[in-house]
Amino acid sequence: MKEIRIDCMYEICPVPLLKAIKELNRIDVGDKVIVETDHSCSITNILEWAKKNGHKAYYDEMCEGEWEISIIKD
Amino acid sequence: MIEASKKREKKSNKKATQILIGLITLFISVMIFIYLIKNNSNYSVLWIVGLSIGFVLVRSRFCFTSAIRDIILVGNTSMLRAIIISLIISTIGMGIIMNYTKINDINSYNEIIKFISPIGINTIVGAFLFGIGIVIAGGCVSGTLMRIGEGFVLQLIVLIGIIIGVILSSFNNDIFKEFIDSTSMIIYLPDYFGMIFSIFIQLIGLFILYKFLLYYDNKKNIMK
Numbered sequence: 001m002k003e004i005r006i007d008c009m010y011e012i013c014p015v016p017l018l019k020a021i022k023e024l025n026r027i028d029v030g031d032k033v034i035v036e037t038d039h040s041c042s043i044t045n046i047l048e049w050a051k052k053n054g055h056k057a058y059y060d061e062m063c064e065g066e067w068e069i070s071i072i073k074d
Numbered sequence: 075m076i077e078a079s080k081k082r083e084k085k086s087n088k089k090a091t092q093i094l095i096g097l098i099t100l101f102i103s104v105m106i107f108i109y110l111i112k113n114n115s116n117y118s119v120l121w122i123v124g125l126s127i128g129f130v131l132v133r134s135r136f137c138f139t140s141a142i143r144d145i146i147l148v149g150n151t152s153m154l155r156a157i158i159i160s161l162i163i164s165t166i167g168m169g170i171i172m173n174y175t176k177i178n179d180i181n182s183y184n185e186i187i188k189f190i191s192p193i194g195i196n197t198i199v200g201a202f203l204f205g206i207g208i209v210i211a212g213g214c215v216s217g218t219l220m221r222i223g224e225g226f227v228l229q230l231i232v233l234i235g236i237i238i239g240v241i242l243s244s245f246n247n248d249i250f251k252e253f254i255d256s257t258s259m260i261i262y263l264p265d266y267f268g269m270i271f272s273i274f275i276q277l278i279g280l281f282i283l284y285k286f287l288l289y290y291d292n293k294k295n296i297m298k
Contacts, residue, residue, distance in 0.1 A: 012212030012228065013140060014147055021148070040224065044135045049148055052291075 002031040009038050009066070016042040016069075017049060024055070024073055035069045036062075043067055132220050139208045139217055149294030151287040158284045162277060169273040176269065192258045211235070 050057035141153035263272035
């Protein structure tokens with residue numbers, strides 16, 4: 001179960017999702033991609049995209065205003 | 075192992091609360107509301123409506139730019155469908171208001187109708203420029219204000235740009251009217267079809283759009 005972290009702090013809306021998609025295309029099934037972001041818009045973006053494409057996703061609030069979104073490729 | 079415990083520490087240390095700032099802001103809002111009521115101004119209602127809209131937009135993570143940008147980027151139409159639902163609701167509401175105004179207060183009705191402008195090339199060029207702008211800036215006007223409230227510094231700079239743009243466009247009005255404003259016909263549906271039927275047509279159009287977007291979303295899903 002490989003874990004890849006992507007640092008998307010201070011990036012605006014499309015960028016976290018695009019970086020996550022690029023990483024997800026590279027890893028194998030069962031690996032996890034963790035996106036660190038402080039943009040609240042990206043959470044709904046990434047979670048919905050992951051659900052639509054059949055991946056498991058959940059998010060954690062690390063501290064006030066910073067989130068870690070984990071996507072497990074399925 | 076050590077990293078994991080460090081992360082959990084980060085979670086418990088940085089629980090800075092903003093309750094004090096929240097209470098102060100609430101107090102100031104109520105003060106402004108009372109001041110507006112005392113001066114018998116309509117602005118008091120606008121104040122409450124504005125605050126409520128802002129609150130709902132932020133909490134529901136609504137994003138107008140995400141609506142249009144995500145269709146092309148990832149094939150996700152859920153935001154645009156949400157906007158169509160809100161358009162359906164406001165069509166019905168606005169129709170009721172316009173009907174009531176037309177029957178009871180014909181002067182206000184004519185004032186409102188003056189805001190309908192004709193479509194032309196200027197609409198297409200403006201929309202294109204606006205589309206490029208909102209994707210690069212990360213938000214349209216409501217999204218920018220929303221994010222300034224959330225604490226993003228980038229949106230403050232975007233706000234400066236918005237203000238500059240609006241001021242520039244309000245100065246050169248004569249030039250714009252001559253070259254850019256369209257001179258085509260103004261079509262206001264209720265003049266042709268009556269109020270109720272026009273609302274019906276618009277609702278049917280929005281409903282068809284909604285179904286199409288749903289179909290497009292599912293098609294993109296299966297292909298992935």
